Amino acid sequence: MAARYDDGMSPRKSVAEARRTRDRILEHGIAIASVDGLDGLTIGRLATDLGMSKAGVLGHFGTKEALQLAALDGAAAIFSRTVWAPAEHRPPGLARLRAVCEAWITYLETDRDTFPGGCLFTTAAVEFDARSGPVRDAVGRLLRVWRRRLAAEARTAVAEGELPADTDPEQLVYELGGLYLALNQELQLFGAPGAAERTRRGLDRLLGPGAPAGRAPTPRTRRAAP
Amino acid sequence: MAARYDDGMSPRKSVAEARRTRDRILEHGIAIASVDGLDGLTIGRLATDLGMSKAGVLGHFGTKEALQLAALDGAAAIFSRTVWAPAEHRPPGLARLRAVCEAWITYLETDRDTFPGGCLFTTAAVEFDARSGPVRDAVGRLLRVWRRRLAAEARTAVAEGELPADTDPEQLVYELGGLYLALNQELQLFGAPGAAERTRRGLDRLLGPGAPAGRAPTPRTRRAAP
DNA sequence: GAATATAGCAACCGATCGGTCGGACGCTAT
C-alpha cells in the first residue's frame, strides 16, 4: 500500500533531521537498555515509544546487534563526558584520581534520566559476560580502556609519592571497580541513600583519607590498630 | 491428535520420577539462567534441551515467573550448601567469616558446571534491579538475608576483639560484596586467573592479614605507611 | 479390579521477535 501521511504528521527527511532522529533513537534506546538490558532493547518497543515504524528505526542501524553496539558507544560517550572530562583539568595523579572517583559517584547517583536502570556498562557486562560475539567484545574493550586509564593515574600517583610505594595499581583498580559495582547494586536494588557515603568511606580506605572536592572529612570506618 | 509413545520412549509417571524430572528441569534451568539470565530462561529451550514438551516443563511450575522463582530458590540452596554450610562448624566470628569468604571464592571459581555463566544471584540482581515484581523482591530478599548473616558474623568478630572496635559491620559487608562482584566480573568477562588472589588480597585488607585455611600468606598489597 | 489422580504429550493460540520489501516522500545536486 501507499504511505499517505494524511494524519497531519508529515515526514521529515533532511539529512540533518535524520541525524537527530538517530540520536533520539539512541538516547531512548540507552534508557531502555539500562532497565531491560541490551536484549530487552527491542526494535518494536523502540518504534512504538518513538512513534515511528520498526523499519524506520532499524534503517539507521541495519541490525539489532549494530543497534546494541551503537547504544554501547553512546553510553561510553556519556560516561566519558560525565566522569572523565570534568577531572581532566585536575593535575595527574591522586588529585585527578579522586576527582574521577567523585564524579563517578555522582554519575551513578544522579543520572537517573539517562540511565534509569543504572550504569549500562554494568548491566551489559553481566548480561554478556558468559556469551561470545561483538557485543561482549565491545563491553570488554570499554572496561579495559577504563581500567587502563585508572591504573595509569594510580601509577603516576605512586610515582609522585601520593600513594605508598608498594601500591599495586592493578589491584587498586580492581578494588575500585568492586566498590562501584557495589554502589550500583546498592542504589538500584535497595535505593539506599547512604550508599554514596559507604563508597566514599571505601575510597578513603583505598586512597587514604582526604577531602577530594571540599566535602567534609568522613568518619573513619576501620583502621588497623596502631 | 493422540499421543502414541510408539517411538520406544514410554513416559514415566510415578510421583517419585516426577520429582526427579522437576529437579532435572531446575538444574538445567539454573545453568541456562546463569548464562542468559532469568529472562533468557525459555520454556521452549528448556523443553528441547531436556527432550520433553513445553507443556511437560511448564506443568511443574505453572508459570514462567514461578519457574524463575524456583530457579532462584534452587540456586540459593546450592549457594547455602556450597559456601555457608562448610563454614558453619567453624567458631563464630572472624574464623567463620574467613571460612565463608574462602568458600565463596571457590564457589565462584570452580562451580562452572552448575553456574556456567557465573553467580546466578549477581546475574539476576542486575537483570531485575530496575524492575518490580516478585522476582525482584525475591532477589532482594535473598541478598538481604546473606548480608545479614555476614554482618552478624562480623559483629561477633568485633565483640570478640578479632576486629577493631570501631569496625562498622554493614560497611564491612558492603565492601565485601563489592569485592565479590568484582571477582565475578573478572572471572566471567576476562577469565583472569589471578582474580582469586586479587580478591584474597582485598580480603586481607578488610579482615586483616592471616591465612584462613592453611594457604600461604599473600604478599602485601598496600598498607598505610607506619 | 475399578476409580481417581497426574505426568507428559501433540497441537494450537495470540503476541511479539528480528528482519525484508516496495513504495511514498522530500531534500539536494545537476
Next chain:
DNA sequence: ATAGCGTCCGACCGATCGGTTGCTATATTC
C-alpha cells in the same frame, strides 16, 4: 525542471515467545 538519493512508512515474513487444551498412559487409591 528533473533525476537521484536517502528517510521513513505500511505490510508482511518465518520463528519463537508464554500459555492453553484435550488427550493418553501410568501410578496410586479404594
